[in-house]
Amino acid sequence: MTIHVYTSFTFSYLSRARVLAESLRRHHPDWVIWAGITDLPPEGLDFDMAGEPFDRVLWTHEIFGETTEGWLFGHDIVEACTAVKGRMLQLLLDEPGCEQVFYLDPDIAVFAPLDPMVEALRTPGRSILLTPHQLVPDDSDLAIRDNEIGSLGYGVFNLGFIAVRADDTGRRFAAWWAARLAKWCHDDVAAGLFTDQKWCNLIPCFFEGVHICRDAGCNVASWNLSQRKVTITLSGDILVNGTPLRFYHFTKMGPIGDAMTERYAGSETPVYEIWAWYKRAVSQAEVAAIPSGWWHYGRFEDGRRIPKSIRLLYRNRTDLQKAFPAPRAVGQDSFIAWVEANTDLRADP
C-alpha cells in the first residue's frame, strides 16, 4: 500500500514546491510525491522531472482537457491552484495500491515524520484528517481579530493540509469537494466563499470519520503562533509546545508575513531562525529562467495581463463562456476584442 502526497502550484512557486518536496523526501523516502501544476513552463525553462524532487507530475491541462482554458479563465491564480485540488485528490485516491493521500501547500516544509497522522488515518472509522487554524482560544483583542475572526471569515480548517484515506468515505468526500470547487472555488469572502478552504467547514457535517488533528506541531503558522511556543533543545530537537515540529506553513513570505510573525513570535529566536532557513532554501531553489510573476494562464496570448474584473465578467456570463471557449485568444473575434468593444474593461498592459 502506498501513500501519495501532492501539492498544487504554478512555476512562480516552483522553488517553494521544491523545498517542500525535498523536506518530504527526507522524512518519507517511500512516499510518492506529486507536483500538481496549473501552468505551462516559460520559454527558456527546460522543466525536466528527472532533476526535480517530485516523482510524478499532474498537469491541469491533462486533467481538464479542452475545458481547461475556459474554466481557468474564471479564476485568479490562487483560485485556480486551489480549484484543482479536489479533482487531483480523486485521481490519486484511484491510483493502484493507494492507501492514503496527503495534500500539502507548496509553502509548507516538513521538519519531522508525519507518522502520527498516517497512524491516525489507519485507525478504523477515520477517513479524513484536518488541521484547524487554531487549537485554543486567544486572549487579546488583536489576536482574536487576527486569528479567530480570521478563521470565521476564511475557514476553520487550514487547507494547506488535508489527508484522506482511500476508502468509500474518502472518495465520496473527494467527489463532493471536486464538484464544489469546479463551480465555486472563489475568493469572495462577502459571499461566504473562500477558495477551497471555506467549503471544508462543512466536512464534519457531511462526512463520518473526520479526525481533527490537535497536534501543536502541525501546520504551525503566524495564525497560531500566539498560542504555540517554538523552542530548540540542546539535543537539536525543534519543539512546539513541547511536541516535535512536524510541518511549518510559511504563509505570505515578505513584509506582511514578517510583520504577522513578529507580532506573535516576540523576541525568541527559533521562529525567526526557521523562517531565515526557509528563505535561504527557497532562494537556493529559485530558477533564473522563470520570469517574476510568471503564470501562463495569467495573460492573454499577446502578453497583456488579464485583470480580475475581466475574469469576473467571464465567470458570471455563461453566454460569453459558450461564445469564447478560448478566452485568452486575441484578434478580431476574440473575447478580449468583444470586451473592449462592449465594456469599459481593458486588459492590463
Next chain:
Amino acid sequence: MIGFRSIFSWAALYSKQIALVDIAAEFDRDFYLASYPDIAVAGVDPLQHFMKTGWKERRDPAASFSTGFYLDTYPDVASAGVNPFHHYIRIGRRERRSAVPGAAKAKQNSAPILQVVNQADFDRDFYLGRYPDVAASGIDPLQHYMTHGWKERRDPAAFFSTGYYLDTYPDVAKAGVNPFSHFISTGRAEGRRALHALGQKAEVLAQLKPMKDRVLSLPQPEAPNSLLDASAIRSAIDAKMTSVRKDLIIAITHDDYANISGGTQLSIRAEEAAAMQDGHCYLGVWPTLPLPCLSMESDPLVDLRFNGVLLGTARCTTLIAAMKACSIDAKRVHLVVHLLLGHDPGKIAELAQTLGLSKAWYWLHDYFGLCQSYTLRRNDLVYCGAPSQNSGACGICVYGQDRPAHLGRVRAVFDAVAMTVVSPSEAALDVWTKGADFPVHSTVVHPHGDLAYAPNPKRSAKASAVPTGTIRSEPVRLAFLGATVAHKGWDEYLHLACQLRGMAGREFHYLGHYDNVPSYVLRTDAKVTGGDPDAMLRAVRAAGIDVFLNWSAWPETFSYTTLEAIAAGAVVLTNQISGNVAALVRTTGKGRVFASLDQLVDFVRSPGLDRLVLEARAARAREQVLINRSRQTLDLIALKGAGR
C-alpha cells in the same frame, strides 16, 4: 413631508458619499494592505476601513499622505474632527498644505528636518560610538544622519533600526522620506515598530549566507611572488636539527600567531617560546588564505614560520615532500594541531602518515572540529550544544548543510594518528565529549594558566578582612575587556551601558585595542602581545576596574581576560552558558552567574552589586593574585632531547 431628522440624516449620508467618492479616487488600496497587515488578514475592505476607523487610528491612505503628520501639523483640521485626507483633497491641497513630512522638508531646506527629529530623539553618543567614521570625519552626527546616514541604513539611536523600518514599511520606503522623521512624527502614534523584536539579532539572521557564498565574497589575496620548494624547507630544518638532542614540534595553526593578537595566538606564541627556550625546533604552519572554513582547495598554500623566523609560502604537498626528505627520527617529531581553520585535514593526515607519526595532539581552542560555527552558535545567534548532524536544529542552521562533510574531513586527522585531545578547561572538554565521535586516544585538561594567591605585599595595616566603607566614595567601575565582538557579549555590554549611563555610582569602561566604543564608555588602550602578555592585567589594575562583564554567547574554552580580571581583583558577571568563564567564577567565588540578561541588569542596578564590589575591594587590599602561565603542549610532551 420630510422631517428634520430625515433631512439631517440624508445630508450626513450625502456628505459621506461625497467623501467616499473623493477619497476613493486617490486611495491606494495596495499600499494600505501592504502597510497594515492586520487589515489584509482581517479581510475587510481597506477603503471602508480607512473611511470608518483607519484615519482615526492615524493610518495613511496612500504613501503620499501622512494622516498623523497632517493632524499634528494642522490643529484646525484635528479640532474639526473631519477626515484629514478628505480635507486635504478638497481644501488642503489648494491651500498648499503639506501632506507628508518629506514635502515640508523639500520645501524648507534642512533646518525644519531638525525640528522633526530633535536632539532628544537623536542619540549623538550612540551614533558616534556605532559609527567611528562619522566621529573621525568631524561632521555633526545629526546632520550626517539626516543627509546621508539614513540612506546608508545607519541607526540614529539604540531604539530605532533604520533598515528594519524601511523593510517593514514599504510605504515609507516608497515615499522616500526619512524613516526616523516618519517614526517620530507619525509612525510612533500609528503603532509602528521602531525595532525588530529580536533587536540586532534580526540583522544577523538577515545577513546569514551559506559558507560557499561567504567564501566567494572574500577578497582574493595576491598570489605570493615565489613559493618555497621542498629542498629550501628541508635545508632550513635540517640546518637547525643537527643536534641529536633536538626535537621538532610542528604546530598547525590558523594564522600567523606571532603577529596577530588574541588569546589563542598568545598561547601558541608561549608554546613556541618554551620550545625554543628548551633548545628544540618549532615549525608553525598556517593557511596562506585565511578562511572561515576548511580549505576548499585540494593542495592549499601554507605559510611557514621556523624557530620564530618566517620561511615563506609553500604548497602543502611541497611541505610534505620536504618533511619526508628531512633526516629526522619520527620519535623526535611532535604534531600539535592547534586549529584546522583554513587547512585541508586530509593533507595534515598525510603529513602525519608521511612522517610515520604514531600519535599527535589536538587542542580545543574552540569547537571548529565539531562544526564550522567554531563557537557552536546556531545561525551565529544561540549556543546549540553541537547536536547530531541529522538534528532538526542543524537542518535550519546556516552551517548545518555543510556539517556532515566538515565532520567527515576533520575525522581524517583523527583516523591518521592516535590523537590526544588537550582541553584548556573541563568545561570545554565536556562540550567536546558530548559532541564528538572521533576516535580519540586520550584526553587531558591543561589550562593556559592558573591563579595563585598570596598576601598583598602593599597591604596596609588598616586593611580589613571584612568590607568597610561605602560605595559612594568611588563609583563601581564596570568594564568590557578585549575584542568588541558579538560572541564575546559586546552587544549586551553596550545594551547595559546604554541603559544605565548616567546612573549614580556606576561607571562604564572598555579596556582593549578596539576603536568602536561609544563616548559613554571610557576607553583605555590595552594590547596584549607576545612581549607583553600582562598588558591587560596591568590595565585592569591601573583603571581600578571592579567588575568584568563577560556575557559570552558560547562556552568559552578558556578566557584569558576572565583570568586576568580575577587576578586584578575584579569580580566577573557572566551567564550560564559561558563555559570556562562561569566555571572560573564558580570555582573562585569571584563573581556571579546569571540565568538571563534581565537578571544581570537588575543586579547591576541593585545594592547587591555594591556589596559584592566592596568585598572585592577588601580582598584586593588583603591579597595579591598571580597568574601562572602554562607552556602549553611543552608541559605534556615527553621530549626525547634537550629537556627543560
